[in-house]
Amino acid sequence: MADTPHSPDAESSLIAGESLMPEDCAPDRAAPLAESVACLWEEGERVFRVGVVGTGPGFMALLDLAFNPRFHDFLPPVEVVGVARPGVNPAKLDYARSKGVPVYADLETLHREHPELNMLVDLTGERAALRQARSLLGEEVSLVDQDAAIFICGMHDMAKANTSSQDDLDRQRHLLQAIVDEIREDVMLLDLEGRVVDMNRNVWRRTGHTKEQLLGKHCWEVLTKRDGKPFCVRYDPACPLRRSIETRTKDEALFTRVSAGGRLLYYRIYSYPIFNRAGALSHVMMMHRDITARTHREQSLQQTEKLALIGEMSTYLAHEIRNPLCAIGGFTHALLRSPNLSEKELEKVRIIAEETQRLDQMLSNILNFSKPGKPPQGEVDMVELVSGTVELMKVGYESVGYEFVFEAESELPRVRGDAESIKQCLVNMIKNSLEAMSGGGRIRVCLTREFDFVRLGVEDNGAGMSEAEQDKAFSPFYTTKAGGTGLGLPMIKKLVEEMGGHIDLRSSPGSGTGIYLYFRPVLAGVPLKDGRTPH
Known part of the structure; x- marks a missing residue:
């Protein structure tokens, strides 16, 4: 992660009452925190213009501190204005000249050419040279002798270690950021x-x-x-x-x-x-x-397990309930033919007969839903099937306020499936849309190609579905309709998946609902040796 103004480490030190600076630089407790940094360089705006006498130990470290930008964050501004009494070390002098530092034969010339000099570093190790420098330069110029110059080497080594650690930290930070970004x-x-x-x-x-x-x-x-x-x-x-x-x-x-x-x-x-x-x-x-994709997979697995359980239950129900149900139905029809019943008694018997028939139909639906289907072998012309079904639905519902729109892309391939099953799915989808728009509305049926599938969609401008309703829409026996069985959409999903496709639902409250069925197209055959391609 990138650095932040209030890192956890800095914050913890402040909370614990620990200082992040050495004790001799710690600010007065009554002073604002911002003033604490002033102890590092009390003359932070001052530029140290340094002259060097000799090229002894510490010379290269001093030049590195002055000219290497990596060290500029740790030191006040330093300018090496010249070198006097250079001695005989061509490599060091060549490096100094490459940085634009002039070389002079003696200290007098260096002082004359650079009156702005405010610090002199003596690397000759000669006491006489220090006395000469003090008498020549006066009290306004700071002197650093060779013994004290060892601190320059120390600062150089600490700055190198710090920049090396900072480089390592930056690499680790960039590595961590790259990992997190992936x-x-x-x-x-x-x-x-x-x-x-x-x-x-x-x-x-x-x-x-x-x-x-x-x-x-x-x-x-x-x-x-x-x-x-x-x-x-x-x-x-x-x-x-x-x-x-x-x-x-x-x-x-x-x-x-x-x-x-x-x-x-x-x-x-x-x-x-x-x-x-x-x-x-x-x-x-x-x-x-x-986790949308994962949730859909889990729901599909749960539905498969639920269907297996329903299959076992339906077999038991068919055996245990249908036999007495048939007996009830038989006796009821016999009573309906009896001349000894009053009209009120006949009406009650008719209700029993209708409810018995409804129970039998419900059992048939459950059995059909739980029964595994056979892989479809047929080829279906979707444009012909869908257009014919839409025209059929128009006959019964256009006169009562429903508008039907059918759109199909050109050159759609045939799909692998069962025509009657697809027609059953389409009729159920349209009926769902009709029930969602009880006062009339617009139903759009469309056929398009979506990647490797032919997509059949039915869209309405009804009330739409809430998130909770969408979540349970394909669960068996879940319904929001009075008298519904809750097997409509689950049955459509089952039939489409048995044909190698899948179903998609899009809806939001007040914006209508769209249900889309995806069918696999029939692939063209392998070209024959004579160049012809079988249909």
């Missing part, structure tokens, strides 16, 4: 007010903004769904962030959202508290995971 989930580091301190690449790329533009905003202003739309419009009390702050423990929660296209999305959000060295909660890391 995580597929959204990862955010938040402060205790829910503001974003850092985030991985997934988060900011989806928003269309840069990372810098989003830092400091609240998480609910940054987090988005897979389509880039806001995940939250305000702080959600059910969010794990709040519970992690209150309980100081990790937390998680499941959320459902509807995409811009009306698809139901599933997300799981995890929150992990982060503590500083003093044990105080300082940040919360949040992970935002899109």
Whole structure:
């Protein structure tokens, strides 16, 4: 993660009452924290213009400190204005000249050419040279002899070690950032007010903004769904962030959202508290995971298991209930033919007969639903089948306020399936749309190619479905209709999947519903040796 103004380490030191600076530089407790840095360089604006006498030990370290930009953050501004009494070391002198440092034969010339000199470093080791320098330069120029110059080497070595450590830290930080950026989930580091301190690449790329533009905003202003739309419009009390702050423990929660296209999305959000060295909660890391595909797989597996159980139950029910049901139906029809019953008694017997028939039909539906189907072998012309079915539905419903629109792409391939099963699915889908628009409305039936599938869609402008209704739409026996069996959509799903396709539902309250069936096209045969291709 990138550095932040209030890192956990710095915060923990302040909370624990520890200073991040040596004791001799520690500010007065009554002074503002910002003034504490002034103790490092009390004359921070001063430029040290340094002359060097001799090229003994420490010469190269001094030049490196002055000219290597890696060390500029650790020292005040230093300029080496010239070198006097250079001796015989061509390599050192060539390096000095390459940095633009002039070389003079003696100290007098150096002083005359550079009256701005305010520090002299003597690397000759001669006491007489120091006395000469003091008498020549006066008290306004600081002198550093060869013994004291050892501190220059020490500073140089410490600065090298520091920059090396900083380089290592930067490499580790970049490596960690690269790893976090490759995580597929959204990862955010938040402060205790829910503001974003850092985030991985997934988060900011989806928003269309840069990372810098989003830092400091609240998480609910940054987090988005897979389509880039806001995940939250305000702080959600059910969010794990709040519970992690209150309980100081990790937390998680499941959320459902509807995409811009009306698809139901599933997300799981995890929150992990982060503590500083003093044990105080300082940040919360949040992970935002899109589990839509996984949830659909789990639901499909659960439905398969449920269907297997229904199959076992239906076999038992067919045996245990149908036999007495047939007896009830037989006696009821016999009573209906009896001349000894009054009209009121006949009406009651008719009701018994109708309910017996309804129970028998319900048992048949359950048996058909649970019975495994055979893989379809036929080829279906979808345009012909769908257009004919829509025309048939128009006859019965256009006169009572329903408008039908049929659209089909050109050159659609045939699909592998059973024509009667597909027609049954389409009729049930249209009936669902009719029931969703009790006062009339528009139903659009469309045939398109979607990647490797032929897609049949039925769209209405009815009331739409809530997230909870979408979540249970394909569950057997779940229904919102009075007298419904809850097997309509599950049966459609079963038939389509048996034909090698799949089903998709898109809906949102007030915006209508679209149900889309995907069928596999019939593949062309392998070309024959004479170049012909079998149909």
